[in-house]
Amino acid sequence: MLTAPEPPGHAAPVETGGALTPATTPAPAGLLLEVRGLCVDYGAGPGAVHAVDQVDLVINRGEALGIAGESGSGKSTLAHAITRLLRPPAEVTRGQVLYHQRGPGTGGPVDVLTLSKSQLRRYRWEQVAVVFQSAMNALNPVIDVRSQLTDALRTHRPSMSRSARRARAAELLDMVGVSGDRLRSFPHELSGGMRQRVMIAMALALGPDLVVMDEPTTALDVVTQRQILEKIEELRAEFGFAYVFITHDLSLLIDTADTIAIMYAGRVVEVAPAKRLYIRPAHPYSRGLLGSFPALTGPRRELTGIPGSPPDLRALPVGCPFAPRCGQAMDICRTSYPPSTSLAPTGEERHLVSCWLSAQSAGSPPSHNVNYRRAEGNR
């Protein structure tokens, strides 16, 4: 397990500026969402697959958190768990997702996983919006763009008039750089990039605190990818929302994200500020990911890649799941899962890594958690 998250207020420079809805004030710095010991299983019993395993994460207000990992590393499952969109057979088996409401006197954080149906409906979109990977499939093909933009407004802002909703829809499209005459278009009449822009406009309709983006640019060409990323950053600067950006392409995160979390086999193996991770990755897997794409600037270097193939989640090895592919694996790596080690000097930055190399060089005693594998024994 990663060590307890450090207190808020230091991770990301919070962008201030115009808020999305006139009444809101610029987002104050501070904790927004805390994921604690989250486990998600597909199926139950001995055949269950632990898609997300003991994940701890912290998202601060206005922060851009990037989550990178291979296919099947649990990134999307994690995103769905945060937004409570998991469907059977996926199920949260333990852990908490704490949402910290804005302003004083709101009664402390709420656990998203225990919200009632009506509470959940209010939490959704109002607080946390999502953008899915494939905008082709994420837009309803038989109703026009405007109705899809306005139906969230109609649900969450019942007092808003029809004309106000329509004006807002036009404003939202304009915000993401899509011309207003596209309001009456159907999704199939838009290009891939436009569809993804519409998705982003939709996500920002209610001025959420957090936008969870699950591979939002994966289906797009690199030029469009870059445009969308710039648009997201621009909008974040303007409205101050935090976002989680999930991708298998670590190179996308280096420039845009504040913090990067690397996932492997359902676990977060390393969390660090983006620049720090780029310069000093601690986990061999992170180094492998960084070595598998060329740097845009700086000296030429040889691309290395990662040997082997992603692990089979149904049959994970005992110990560190990355050990079979790791060039620096030691005996202990094959017997017990490494504890989380903090590599950040002082409270200034958070840099956590779950690797025996770091654990041993940092001299942290492998006390708690050794030999711990949730899959074993306790079912």
Add this chain to the structure above:
Amino acid sequence: MAFLARRLGFYLITAWVAITVNFFIPRLMPGNPVDLVFDRVRHAISPAALHAFTIAFGIDNKQSLISQYFGYLDQILHGNLGISITFFPTPVSSVIRGGLPWTLFLVGVSTVLSFLFGTLLGMVAAVRRGTWVDALLPVTSFLSAMPYFWMGLLVLTVFAVNLGWFPLSGGYSPTVTPSFTWGFISSALDHAILPAATIVVSSIAGWLLGMRNVMMGTLGEDYVLLAEAKGLPQRRVTFTYAARNAILPNMAAFALSLGFIVSGALLTEVVFSYPGIGYLLFEAVENEDYPLMQGIFLMITLLVLLANLLADVMYAALDPRTREVA
């Protein structure tokens, strides 16, 4: 509009082909209706009258095929389909006109009901899978797999003969005359309940299964997940997002099935001796009544084409993706 005009043109040409085929098929068969009538009236007919029939049936061998064909087209355009042999000497068009309302009423209403109930139950079955609703699938499939005439006879035996709740046959009681009176309408309804119920019960599985399977697919789509993530009311997620997309194939099938309303209930009408088109067709076949058969087939063909046109228009209205100019 251009879309509609193009489809309309296509169907007009198809209709012309159907009418032409309808003209040639009987002429390629051995024998002719005049001989049939001749046999029927036991040869007690004068040669002059026989010749009159020959002309009436439009099979005057002295005319060339081409001029027969144009004569036939002319007759069709004037709604003249010849003279029925079974109901001699009533014209085919009035025989059909007598049967059509019964069939449209019985099969039309039960097709619409079956579609509505089946689709609705299919939606429920998809949303609430894993509950008791799943039991609907084997039950309705069993009912639709049962041979229809057997089910019809079974229902007749139990509810009409043994229990005596419903009349045994016919479209209305012989004691009332067809008119817009309560006595006639209630009698007609009473006679329609059993056949309509058997049609609904035996055909509902198709709508139910179709809707359920497609809806299970759309429920898994990202846009439904996104609608949920938007915190939209369950009603809107289920109807506007999931069902609205899932209903498209069922809707097309429904529009097409409207074309078969007229012909589809042959067995029903025979089992329940219901005075509709199916029953007429059955009698026409039994009596080798070619003009009547031809008239009914022609009408069925045209109605199927009309239903196809309707399906096209409906699909374009429901699915914006099909509106593109291909």
